[in-house]
Amino acid sequence: MSQDRCEQCAQPTAAYDAIHYGSVEGGYRLLCTQCFNAEVARRHGVTDFENVRLEPIRMVDCAGDAHQFHFQMRLLGTMLALDAFEIQDGFRAGYEFRIIGKPEDDVLTLLGRLVEKMRRTLAVKDLAINGSQFQIRDQTVRGLISSDPAGSGDIPVVVVDGREIGWDDFGRMLAAFEGWQFRLELRDLADDV
Ligand SMILES: [Zn+2]
Structure with a gap:
């Protein structure tokens, strides 16, 4: 798995956790999700936002197959996007889910809503x-x-x-x-x- 380093905190950052942040005029920096959120919060003056990292969870689908889900929470100005996804070779692959909330939303409540959505989908096969x-x-x-x-x-x-x-x-x-x-x-x- 190839890993770049976050240009802010210098931590190795997997492709699924890396965001190119910036603009065409000012250039782009590769940031980890945590540093990206901190930067967006600073720029938009968002103070009541929990910049937490959510640990992966394992869920079993209706066929009995286990899936490991990773999370990425991104602060997008006045919106908060919480994604769950599977990973293959360092990239998103397989099931992907998203819910949208507000920066001040309780992260665990959002996570609960997302997991509920994941459960509904994993309970059926098309x-x-x-x-x-x-x-x-x-x-x-x-x-x-x-x-x-x-x-x-x-x-x-x-x-x-x-x-x-x-x-x-x-x-x-x-x-x-x-x-x-x-x-x-x-x-x-x-x-x-
Ligand atoms: Zn970082």
């Missing part, structure tokens, strides 16, 4: 396995649009049930529904789907 092939279990599939680092860059991969599915494989799943209609709605990561 895909079923048929032999060695995944297929859409029912008539709804929810997922996250992601990118394939090994791909050409303009073809996405989707993450369904925390599992990365190639665009072609997703197409094959839809082929089982030839003649059906569909409605595709795009939602922010913080929204419920």
Whole structure:
């Protein structure tokens, strides 16, 4: 896992915990999440904000598989974004969740809301396995649009049930529904789907 150092506190910082902070004019600095939050708090005059680091937790999905979730809480001016995500090779991969709060919100209350959202999602699977092939279990599939680092860059991969599915494989799943209609709605990561 390659780690850069935070340019503020000089601590080794994993890619998922590093933020490029700054502007086109002033240039960018690589900051760890804690230093990023401190900088944003200072700049926006936010004083009633708990800049805490949340330890990873392990949760089990409805198929009995365990998932290790890391957290990142970012102060974004008048908003607080709390993310939970899995990590592979130092980068976000698999399930990802977000909720939005206010800087003065109690962090444990926000965390409780996020974990509740994670539980709801982990309790259902939209895909079923048929032999060695995944297929859409029912008539709804929810997922996250992601990118394939090994791909050409303009073809996405989707993450369904925390599992990365190639665009072609997703197409094959839809082929089982030839003649059906569909409605595709795009939602922010913080929204419920
Ligand atoms: Zn730092």
